[in-house]
Amino acid sequence: MGYSWKAISRQLIQVGIVILLIFLLAGAARAQATPAATPAAPAPGVTPEHITQLDQGVAAAQSSADNAWMLASAALVLLMTGPGLALFYGGLVRQKNMLALMMQSFAMMAWVTVLWALVGYSLCFGSGTVIGGFEHAFLRGVGIAPNPDYSGTVPQLTFMVYQLMFAIITPALITGATAERMKFSGTVVFVTLWFLVVYAPLAHMVWGKGGFLNAAGGGRFPTLDFAGGTVVHISSGVSALVCALYLGKRTGYPKMPMPPHSMMLSFIGACLLWVGWFGFNAGSALASNGLASSAFVATHFGAAAAVVGWSAAEWLKNGKVSALGAISGAVAGLVAITPAAGFVGPMPALAIGLTAGVGCFLMVTRVKAFFGYDDALDAFGIHGAGGTIGAILTGVFATRSINPIFHDVAGKSMRVGWIDGHWQQVGNQLAGVLIAWGFAAIGTIALLKITDSLTGVRVSEEEESQGLDITQHGEEAYNLER
Amino acid sequence: MGYSWKAISRQLIQVGIVILLIFLLAGAARAQATPAATPAAPAPGVTPEHITQLDQGVAAAQSSADNAWMLASAALVLLMTGPGLALFYGGLVRQKNMLALMMQSFAMMAWVTVLWALVGYSLCFGSGTVIGGFEHAFLRGVGIAPNPDYSGTVPQLTFMVYQLMFAIITPALITGATAERMKFSGTVVFVTLWFLVVYAPLAHMVWGKGGFLNAAGGGRFPTLDFAGGTVVHISSGVSALVCALYLGKRTGYPKMPMPPHSMMLSFIGACLLWVGWFGFNAGSALASNGLASSAFVATHFGAAAAVVGWSAAEWLKNGKVSALGAISGAVAGLVAITPAAGFVGPMPALAIGLTAGVGCFLMVTRVKAFFGYDDALDAFGIHGAGGTIGAILTGVFATRSINPIFHDVAGKSMRVGWIDGHWQQVGNQLAGVLIAWGFAAIGTIALLKITDSLTGVRVSEEEESQGLDITQHGEEAYNLER
Amino acid sequence: MGYSWKAISRQLIQVGIVILLIFLLAGAARAQATPAATPAAPAPGVTPEHITQLDQGVAAAQSSADNAWMLASAALVLLMTGPGLALFYGGLVRQKNMLALMMQSFAMMAWVTVLWALVGYSLCFGSGTVIGGFEHAFLRGVGIAPNPDYSGTVPQLTFMVYQLMFAIITPALITGATAERMKFSGTVVFVTLWFLVVYAPLAHMVWGKGGFLNAAGGGRFPTLDFAGGTVVHISSGVSALVCALYLGKRTGYPKMPMPPHSMMLSFIGACLLWVGWFGFNAGSALASNGLASSAFVATHFGAAAAVVGWSAAEWLKNGKVSALGAISGAVAGLVAITPAAGFVGPMPALAIGLTAGVGCFLMVTRVKAFFGYDDALDAFGIHGAGGTIGAILTGVFATRSINPIFHDVAGKSMRVGWIDGHWQQVGNQLAGVLIAWGFAAIGTIALLKITDSLTGVRVSEEEESQGLDITQHGEEAYNLER
Amino acid sequence: MKKIEATIQPSRFESVKEALLEAGIEGMTLIEVRGHGRQRGHTESYRGREYSVDLLPKVKIEMVVPDALLDTAVAIIVKSAKTGQIGDGKVFISNVDEAIRIRNEERGEGAL
Amino acid sequence: MKKIEATIQPSRFESVKEALLEAGIEGMTLIEVRGHGRQRGHTESYRGREYSVDLLPKVKIEMVVPDALLDTAVAIIVKSAKTGQIGDGKVFISNVDEAIRIRNEERGEGAL
Amino acid sequence: MKKIEATIQPSRFESVKEALLEAGIEGMTLIEVRGHGRQRGHTESYRGREYSVDLLPKVKIEMVVPDALLDTAVAIIVKSAKTGQIGDGKVFISNVDEAIRIRNEERGEGAL
């Protein structure tokens, strides 16, 4: 039997191949047949109607073109959280806590989405100085028509879902600091509150219609934040630090060795973060135009230079370049270039990346060790620090030749960053940074206290030693035996 | 030696950094230099020729825009099968069968492609009531010109390869039910037959020119199936159930514990499925328009709500939320929203997802246990059940404000789903579902018998206990020692 | 406590669900409300100004459309290197060398990027017969305006970063031959030199303005290489062989068994390579047009047919189809179709893939064993051999009905490949191949000697047995215990 | 006290464990090992390179039992581990001088 | 010479190791095992299927010591492995006839 | 019957195995362990945190042999495992009271 089918199958396949080859030649012969036509054009005619048609045709084509890139970008940004960040963090913890880390990211993909649909989008992108109103609750009035306040060409649905992806990854970043000791229930409750009380207002102030830090919208303190250095990375990074302090150290830290259980997973995660970040930064042009290309390049250059920076620092210190160092550097560079991506040229992007790579290396290896807090996976060391570095350097390197965002009353473009001679912008950036730091820190403390009283935030010591996978989720990541 | 090169390298790198920095500043200084021009416009002139040129220009731009999204979507859908589904399934089985599961998905990527090129595309999208003809065999006449029957703007080559990706994943889904005990040779033979005898006709009936379930093409029973709830998920899910019953239980099931050998892999797989599904559903708009955006949003919302639904059910039952539950919920939601994606708004999408999450949870935990069949990885419990739920709810929530698919003779758009007041559509959906169920079930039984007589379908008990990786493929997934 | 929060949470969630459902219905009811407007058109008027506006609008829309696809393609090509190739290679080596392999790919992502920004792009795409000049050093003059020499529609920044992704993966491919025994420092130094001395000239000759192999640019020996069969795969594959010979065998090879430590990782890697390759080949159309679709299809078909070819050969030899065989076949097919993708129809693509699958199978199993060199991961056996097969078959199957690349003085399109009756093209292809082989081989030997004198190329035997992860990077890939 | 070391087929472990528990024998330690003996292995092939795998996955049970329980324990293990085919494995018995329960430092057979 | 086999809680291993090293006891071999005894396990659930996991991860230390060192070594292990809770594990002591250091074929206690 | 427990360098295992098979000694069980002894380990660094890894991967071979074969077996192992460098490992020999082949319940040296 074992033999007979083998025999049969081999014959089948031999016959198959012969037939296949015949087919191919047959087909190949026909290949030229394929006509190379293009869609026929309607009969011309120089009538106003026809011109109107053309106007609409152009608008529609432009909209489709931008939409193609924005939908791809939205997908890329989701890829950053799942599996990107989930793997990056999951690989860095000990095996017994790995599913827990992944679940915390995955939970955001689901739960923040629901919050977003109900009120989140409205709070972030409705109108108001500090926070949006309820005009878009349940996504009321969010359809395929563009929302001119934010993007003239793509359907508002696209803008809405694209922004949602940012709201998903931001709280997920915090879980890097609370890793290996925070309750799942506590995480869910805390994130729900944090999203409404910290993220929504901050996103609105910087990006929302009427937000008082909104540079494009002419806010009081025009803070340049192209893709979320302040809104996403500083807010999550600073909140992460507060969480780490509030939760306290993991049992055994720092005495007990806690090496990453799988550098391989973190490596995959970092690569997916890098790739996804193109959607994050270049997508923030909200169109498929030259600015998107420019931001794409800046993003890639920032990441690359930061890898070089971090690795060089490591080499000088240890005489070795580690994979963990390289991927951490990449993330640091991507964080730092985020606010700058759409404002700086390729060479400044390299400079920003290099600075962030070295800067975050020092944060993670020196500063953290000095203060001794347990920011388990360096959410603050990389996102908080990198975001801050990036925000300030954006003020330095932003240039109108890339993005003429400021105009005088006459609509003439004005100088943007220090490199343009507008050194005051560095001040504006600092203002934005300080507000974000303060707002995130205070909000987080308050919400942690509330969460603590509701569900508690930290698992019992026994649960911690058994691991969160089993105690919080009743599963194990690997069941290799049997 | 070991020292000397270290020394050299360090110096090299130090020098390198200095040089680099100088370069950067040099470059940075030049950054503004970059001109921000846009392509020069040809000299104007209000001639009919020029207008014709413009007409063609608009058509070309529109085509390119839609093509950009469709090519990206095709790539995303392939990503769903490999590595997406391969990982999702591969992680759920025991280690000794993991490569076998991955190979079954990978084989589809290769083998179904060849079948598709030779006759598959023609059978699915040629014209006919029940199945297409051979007019496109060897892709005859499939070129860069659009095929107006299916998509007015993108090259037919794009449409062809995009649809191919659906034909690849559908049979791959079935392997979730036959897991850990079906012969590789049997799988290949069965799939070949199943693709020609079950998938091709079904795809044609629902989507093909003249298909009698084709809603857009005015079929007898207009079944709404935007992206394949019936064609892909019901067909594969029901066939999966039949296969599971025909093959019988895995040795030791259900007594012996068979936990997933790597939740981590299944998690990655699920995330990639989610991301890839944007291409699956939003790509089914066959254009980069508002409908694509709407489908994109519905897809994401359906998945998110289903995670919440499944997890909530699990929490109420076990007091814990598991990663396996969360990712299973996501897939269930994605399945259920598939037929609805291009017909429903965001809020109904949430409702559909929530229902599917809870529904599939009950299928997998209760119903399966009750009947005791061994649908190893719940291909039926999730794709069959989820697809059915989705198909019916599509009849409930479909609305012309999203997709005015039905028109009266005067071309005026008519009410679509129950929510529009057209409750009869639920009936049409049921008709489609029943036909798909019956067709898939009967076809599968027949083809299993044929396959069994050709190569056999089930491995020997000894091969089963040794594992399919070694016995079917002569490999092991991991060789960590040595 | 443990209980109380559970209780609370359950109630919370129950309440939550109820509220949610209410919201959903509320929202669902509103769904229709969503208006389905499209952007309003400006008031018409048949003025020359308006026509000029339209001309610009069309150009802008076309540019955005092409840019959308090109940015997505650039992201896909980066995905090929990280995590794609890193996983494909990382899984094939022994556990103790896995991070080292991944790091070698990752290092390219960072370091080659920096080189590219400083001089690389200019050397490849400046003007000159053998190599470009320094006109674009520091990306001088590389902005959002298209570079008409290479792509009429997309910003030069897009073209620049897209081409960079090719420069990243090419040297990474070589590391498959030097695996498990080459120093990290040596790798970095060698690659730096190789990129400048081998890659840059070769890329320029084949693709650069004035390059004497440039078919599109009317070079002396017009070599058809759509997406890099010669520039990427032959160059890296041949250099890989030279490296393998220079480094010598791994200690214990071939006596000691060295099975892949994780087929699973290699499988994921291969799938990502396949998906990413759509950006690599279809992106090489540098636009989102019909040619891109055609290349996309050819790419997929080539890969699929090669899987069938390799697997069939394996089945006939061993009576089994292995996962490693299947994924190796896929890569071989993708390599071989690379130069042909934009010149051949679907059926010839199948033929090319099938040939490459069988051909590379023989290379890897027979030829390598016969000569006994240690091309550890078959970088030469697959990329060198597959690239050569592809380059020659391109001369056979290229047809003007797909890509009318040759024109006579009158601009009339001329016959392209043998299938068009222009058998001489096979000669041109051979010329290109030979030049590439010779150039890569000689350059590589010289650079290896230089590197050897600088940092040394091979690790000590003890380091080799301990593994490169620990000795080169001071890390381990997995720390599963504890 | 005697130490029992039983190297068995992984697929039999569950039933051996259950049989022991039924007999009230609770304490045991499990080790995953690979074994070589009469049982033939299989060959694997990676890109044409063939490896004969002659070390097969086995499970080793270690348990220390009071002399009184020795025969029962051995009998149970042999009975429930047996399939009658080559590769079933071995049971080795050796002497143990002393046993200590770490928790309460109890010594001797009482510590088991 | 005596062989000490100690099955302990993984979380205690680091401190046991350090205590031994401080006492100048260098040679030891570590094995990851799973153990069953009085200590209760936990249940896991996958898609509604529940598994009770009653084999818990433990670490087994094997060391051969000169008779003179036996009591010290055992005392150190017990002391630093103890948490006082069920599951702390056991120490077994048995006799070893001969020891050989492969490097220089030295035999007897000198080889340890 | 005697039990041989040899802890050796993983890289030497293949040759030890082959030497034993040539000598007609078929039965052995292999365990992956980590060992501590005179051999120095290495340090790893993750984001600036340094760990000194002093438990090194070793392979432990367990085999029970008839008294007659003991010396041959030990000699073979020592010979083919030796590299002469610190870390080569140890061989321990102890007594085994009884051996049973599960397949056919054969006892004594015949069961090996």
Ligand SMILES: Nc1ncnc2c1ncn2[C@@H]1O[C@H](COP(=O)(O)OP(=O)(O)O)[C@@H](O)[C@H]1O
């Ligand atoms: N002399 C021995 N010493 C230690 N372990 C042995 C010995 N002989 C066999 N084993 C173990 O028992 C397992 C089964 O032995 P084998 O000879 O294959 O089958 P059987 O026990 O049925 O004769 C081996 O894989 C090995 O792990």
Ligand SMILES: Nc1ncnc2c1ncn2[C@@H]1O[C@H](COP(=O)(O)OP(=O)(O)O)[C@@H](O)[C@H]1O
């Ligand atoms: N009789 C025995 N033989 C071998 N190992 C044992 C025996 N009894 C217990 N063990 C090992 O000791 C571990 C702890 O034993 P357990 O009874 O759970 O706690 P305690 O030692 O505190 O009574 C078990 O998991 C098992 O690995």
Ligand SMILES: Nc1ncnc2c1ncn2[C@@H]1O[C@H](COP(=O)(O)OP(=O)(O)O)[C@@H](O)[C@H]1O
């Ligand atoms: N006293 C001992 N008891 C048990 N195992 C030991 C003992 N001493 C050494 N070993 C094992 O032997 C290995 C090698 O010992 P080591 O002292 O490092 O080198 P060498 O054997 O050459 O002196 C150790 O890693 C450990 O696994």
